[in-house]
Amino acid sequence: MIQDLHSHTYYSFCGKDAPEAVAEAAIAGGIDLLGFTDHNYGIGFQRVEMFYMDPKNFEGQDYGRCLRRYFDHINLIKEKYAGRINILRGIEICTLEGRNLSLPENCDISFYDYCIIENLDCKDSITGGDLFTYAKKLGCYCGVAHTDLFAHAERIGVDPLDYFKRMADENIFWEMNVSYDSIHNYRQHQYVLDFFQSPEKQDIVRKSGVKVSVGFDGHRVEDYLPKRVAEYCNALTEIGIPMPFENDFN
Secondary structure, three states: OOEEOOEOOOOOOOOOOOHHHHHHHHHHOOOOEEEEOOEHHHHHHOOHHHHOOOHHHOOOOOHHHHHHHHHHHHHHHHHHOOOOOEEEEEEEEOOEOOOOOOOOOOOOOOOOOEEEEOOOOOOOEOOOOOHHHHHHHHOOOEEEOOOOHHHHHHHOOOOHHHHHHHHHHOOEEEEEEOOOOHHHOOOOOHHHHHHHOOHHHHHHHHHHOOOEEEEOOEOOHHHOOHHHHHHHHHHHHHOOOOOOOOOOOO
């Protein structure tokens, strides 16, 4: 299965395109499964000027209803393109401290198909580096976005095999972020390159049973490289590492 579980639309402040345009680009590129994962703060605040306002001025602003409206919009896209591509309703969760970035604690995302958690390895992450406690709070199928989890496990003093086994046990997947576009200055993630060049790391992940996703992290349709996504999906299949959702749509 060729899947891309990390994409952005105009709901993300750094995104540009309508969901329909993103879906059409994925279909044209032969993607079987597309996950929309706009940033929680882009969805929740809707407009940049609202995001930068002081929270005390948000009288009448309902973050949770915005999250629901986004889900409903992507659900309409899912229905519109049924039979042409499988679409998932996801969300990317920022965990950085600071004004309005992280998901408010009282917001429910349990109805989403999945979420991807970012900034886990940052010193100012509200997770404190504790993936498992934070993921439980979200109440949603979780993945970890663009993070070197081998380095993270070493940093917190945990054997990587044990860390990945716990992820598998708690049904958390790991993303291979394969972005190569203008919004990311055509920078490739070193942890992805290292993983596919290291049979030892591949063996650890394979033994752990953790699932691994592929995400282009697209923000501009004109930059999208579906062939690159397919190459990495096929590479995971060739080395015997399962991907999330692959048994749900075969």
